[in-house]
Amino acid sequence: MTPRVTFAVAARVLAQLRRDHRTVAMLIVLPTLLVSLMWWMFHDSPGTFDRFGGPLLAVFPAIIMFIVTSVATLRERSTGTLSRLFTMPMAKVDFLLGYALAFALIAVVQALVVVSIALYALDLSIEGAAWQLGVVAVLDGVLGTALGLFASAFAATEFQAVQMMPAVMIPQILLCGLLLPRDQLPTVLHAVSDVLPLSYAVDAVTGVAQGNGFGAGAGTDALVVTAFILAALALGAATLKRRTA
Amino acid sequence: MKNAVRCRDVVVVRGDREVLHGVGFDLRTGTVTGLLGPSGCGKTTLIRAIVGLQAKVTGNVSVLGLPAGAPKLRGRIGYVTQEPSVYGDLSVTENLRFFAAVLGVPADDVGRVIDAVDLRSHADVRVDRLSGGQRSRASLAAALLGDPELLVLDEPTVGLDPVLRRDLWDLFHRLADTGATLLVSSHVMDEASRCDRLLLMRDGELLADDTPQALLDSVGTDDIEQAFLTLIEQKAGAR
Numbered sequence: 001m002t003p004r005v006t007f008a009v010a011a012r013v014l015a016q017l018r019r020d021h022r023t024v025a026m027l028i029v030l031p032t033l034l035v036s037l038m039w040w041m042f043h044d045s046p047g048t049f050d051r052f053g054g055p056l057l058a059v060f061p062a063i064i065m066f067i068v069t070s071v072a073t074l075r076e077r078s079t080g081t082l083s084r085l086f087t088m089p090m091a092k093v094d095f096l097l098g099y100a101l102a103f104a105l106i107a108v109v110q111a112l113v114v115v116s117i118a119l120y121a122l123d124l125s126i127e128g129a130a131w132q133l134g135v136v137a138v139l140d141g142v143l144g145t146a147l148g149l150f151a152s153a154f155a156a157t158e159f160q161a162v163q164m165m166p167a168v169m170i171p172q173i174l175l176c177g178l179l180l181p182r183d184q185l186p187t188v189l190h191a192v193s194d195v196l197p198l199s200y201a202v203d204a205v206t207g208v209a210q211g212n213g214f215g216a217g218a219g220t221d222a223l224v225v226t227a228f229i230l231a232a233l234a235l236g237a238a239t240l241k242r243r244t245a
Numbered sequence: 246m247k248n249a250v251r252c253r254d255v256v257v258v259r260g261d262r263e264v265l266h267g268v269g270f271d272l273r274t275g276t277v278t279g280l281l282g283p284s285g286c287g288k289t290t291l292i293r294a295i296v297g298l299q300a301k302v303t304g305n306v307s308v309l310g311l312p313a314g315a316p317k318l319r320g321r322i323g324y325v326t327q328e329p330s331v332y333g334d335l336s337v338t339e340n341l342r343f344f345a346a347v348l349g350v351p352a353d354d355v356g357r358v359i360d361a362v363d364l365r366s367h368a369d370v371r372v373d374r375l376s377g378g379q380r381s382r383a384s385l386a387a388a389l390l391g392d393p394e395l396l397v398l399d400e401p402t403v404g405l406d407p408v409l410r411r412d413l414w415d416l417f418h419r420l421a422d423t424g425a426t427l428l429v430s431s432h433v434m435d436e437a438s439r440c441d442r443l444l445l446m447r448d449g450e451l452l453a454d455d456t457p458q459a460l461l462d463s464v465g466t467d468d469i470e471q472a473f474l475t476l477i478e479q480k481a482g483a484r
Contacts (some may be wrong), residue, residue, distance in 0.1 A: 004346065004349060008347050011343075012339075019334045019335075020334065079333075080326035080330030081297055083324070083326055084388075086297075087297070087322055087323075088319055090347050214436065222395070241300070242297070243298055244300055245259050245299075245301065
């Protein structure tokens with residue numbers, strides 16, 4: 001890989017996003033709006049928002065980043081720009097890391113906004129440190145990006161890329177412990193949830209919320225999420241083909 | 246190097262269909278070769294095999310002395326796809342600055358290629374606000390960055406007005422005069438006379454590989470379209 005190329009890709013992706021106000025609004029504002037909606041829903045049921053609010057900080061950014069990334073990279077393939085780049089001195093990893101880097105920057109802004117609003121405007125109460133919640137939220141956004149980059153390799157059109165979201169993300173949302181604690185799942189489903197990245201993303205947030213900070217449990221979960229991010233990027237590089245039919 | 250591209254017995258399979266049936270030719274360094282043939286005859290597949298983006302290629306494709314697709318070739322070939330491969334939401338200059346950064350060529354090369362394709366007046370316009378012809382010129386400009394030794398252009402003149410087409414062909418010859426090798430595909434037969442050599446293609450096979458004049462002489466006509474038809478009939482008769 002060549003840092004010059006990686007950064008060129010990242011800067012170009014950010015320049016494109018800057019032109020696209022609606023997508024930026026969706027990336028930054030939508031997770032906050034959804035969390036606020038949850039807060040309002042549970043306004044008359046004390047304690048419920050504290051239980052669901054944290055995990056949602058993991059889930060919403062991951063979903064939104066997944067959709068945006070998978071469509072963005074696919075567009076690159078259908079317009080021929082990826083073909084052109086492949087005739088240039090660009091490693092596949094440069095391409096994927098460039099995208100990951102650009103969206104990681106967006107994830108930082110996204111996490112800052114959604115975590116601040118949740119903690120200070122919606123009074124989400126957590127036992128652990130706010131910065132740790134922020135770090136985990138960034139990781140979750142980057143996880144969505146990495147999964148989106150990987151999934152886009154299996155879609156031939158933007159239409160198919162959008163369909164990847166329910167196929168890849170919804171099963172993870174069902175099994176991640178948000179709806180039912182994972183230890184109450186049937187044995188087989190519990191085992192399945194053990195190998196799904198979003199489970200660890202939610203565990204990390206829950207851990208921080210319950211006061212088991214990075215020193216005790218949540219740190220391991222955050223590391224597992226990081227490992228999933230790296231694995232998804234590596235698999236994405238392996239499945240991206242220079243030569244196509 | 247005498248030949249910039251050397252193809253022997255090139256066969257390409259797409260899906261379960263063979264689309265190139267053993268194509269062989271050489272591109273001499275410093276020449277402009279036209280790749281002509283009807284839409285669907287395999288021009289784009291052949292081009293993608295040369296730039297190293299086509300899967301399931303058998304036979305021998307060597308480019309600038311290396312096997313097609315070799316990592317060392319990246320950046321030495323300028324490739325223009327049929328659809329303009331530039332980012333619609335960025336300006337012409339922004340697109341070219343990005344590709345220049347990926348190639349590692351100095352940023353002042355951007356101004357040179359913008360002038361080469363005559364887009365100076367639209368340099369700061371978003372590509373998706375340009376006309377079709379302007380967009381394909383922006384795509385061509387990106388392929389010119391860094392003075393590649395081989396330029397492979399898939400229908401670069403489609404939809405351009407005659408004056409602009411003449412200017413671009415003049416540009417192609419100027420580039421060839423400086424030592425670059427160009428392969429330009431087209432389905433417009435009247436562009437044939439502008440090439441140093443012609444490859445006529447039909448149904449995944451080469452019908453002819455000659456200079457325009459020799460081709461016309463061989464079938465005794467002064468019209469490339471007619472020469473093409475005669476060659477097809479001769480071929481059918483030979484079977």
